[in-house]
Amino acid sequence: MKRRDAYLKLTRHNGRAGTHGTYNPKHNDRSFNLANSEHIDPERAKGNIYWDCFYGFRSALAPQDPDDLAATFSEVERQFYESRYSNFVESQNERNAKIRHTERNRSIPDLLSSRKTCPEETIYQLGTLDEHASGEVLLAVVTEFIEEFKARFGDHVHVLDWALHLDESTPHIHERHVFDCENKHGEVAPQQEKALEALGFELPDPGKPLSRRNNRKITFDTACRKMLFEIAKRHGLELEEEAEYGNREYLEKQDFILAKQKEQLAAQQNKLDELTLKVNDMETLIDEVSAAAYDKAVEVVTDVVRTETRKEDMRMIEDTKKWVLSPERKAPQSTREYTAKHLDSVLGQVPQDHADHRCPLAGEAPEAGSPAERQGADQGKSTGFCSATAEPLAGRADPTKAICAAYRRKIRKLFSIIVRGDVY
Template structure:
């Protein structure tokens, strides 16, 4: 439905703009209808309507009646430049809510209807929140427009017997802009993920230490009268095989008639390929 609307309303703008791009040899700037649908500046905007919180909220019937009336009034007031594309009631989650999507547009300097939010709101007569300051992320007509829509929704809700908190809050945190709240939530999620990562890293480190301890070769016992590493290894092998007996004084003394070099030769004969 959205693509069909874009094709019927903005194809002339797209084709004409692409022709202008070709004339100035900048066809890399050409766009298509799918490009308009995916671009942050020209794609449809989505609004979610929810009355109340997870613990306390309006019924699905009340929500549907209020938002239906709101959309009708919305179209009557802003329909020349803001077009509701589709909307739907969702009951698949804990709190009933409605997803609504719309697009802003107005004529450009060539007389073509093109999707453009700020120009559309200017054409509807909306002013900047602070007219003395230049257009910016925190001083644009969308802020004024959102405030007007919120006021209209509250008035309709009152007519249906519902009283809503009229101060905009995000996540029950007053005085926070929506983007600030989103960033705060992202930081909380990152901190939680980092904590889990640190815990996993610690477990891996402990496992590596355990493996090192298990796989590390046993330290050969020292012999008081042996300094040569190979002789030490040969002596230990001979004791483990039962050819020699460990002495209480820690010295390496083969049985009578067995020279130390014979022990080494025997060790090599058995262990070397």
């Protein structure tokens, strides 16, 4: 069996469920329409061999007796579970009723569909798609293994059925079995770990607690693999002694998984670094745009604040002039005219581009109160505008405040000259 200095690869793979739930034995005994599966050759399927624990061997050439109660693997497994575990199911349901937890009740179909209590399926294969043993050699090795398997572990591990498939790309065998053991109530129940403990299997690391990576099933599978290799060697086969994962030189399976995870993490880290650089570049661009926008906003706000401040001060001066010239004032006419003339000179110092603000104010009615009182109110308006406008720019030096303060100091100085004249 040594082909071109290449040793055959012996595979024994276990599983209970996949993407679509627990494995269906209909695939194994071909109890479905083969026309719906492109990878199965219906002509070669006639050479498949099937075995179950109730009725033994059968094939398409030697079909099962139609009078048999179980025509398919599904029915065989249901019958086995009913005959062996019905007492456990009924007793457990009674205990659930006594403690008022009937929602925990289960049935035989529930046991067959649960990942913990359904049969375990094992696939055996000798070789690969390119290099593999014949179906006859595979059948001889695996049937001898199953007989020894039942002799050694049959008290607690029961082989239910198996099928040799010759109708796919590579000959292989599907075998299904169930683990069981008596529970604390003396009832036989499907339970893997307790069954293996009863068979004498220890944890891989007895010093550590039972876990997914430290359980008796690992020890059991190691013993089965060793037994299978010994039987294959007795048949004269030369096999790969060391496991190979992912087409790489030998590594322990967990080491290979960790190496793959590290590669994935490194790739993800590189992608994250690239995204981080892009984010940093974007943040730098945002800062630059924000700075330019802020400078432009300062220019606009400065002009607006300056204009509004002058408008308020001009209004105050206009109102004061109207108040001084009103007939209610008791000061001499000459004093009042002198004061009004001085106010005109103050207005004359306002830049020409703001002179248009005097027109709409000239026709307004004078406000109540003295100019000094209105000065405080008007200053509050002007200063309030300045603060409200500058508030969104808090956290930076605000040039508008300095401009407003300097301009208002100039206005107050001129206005103080008027106030000192005994106009009031």
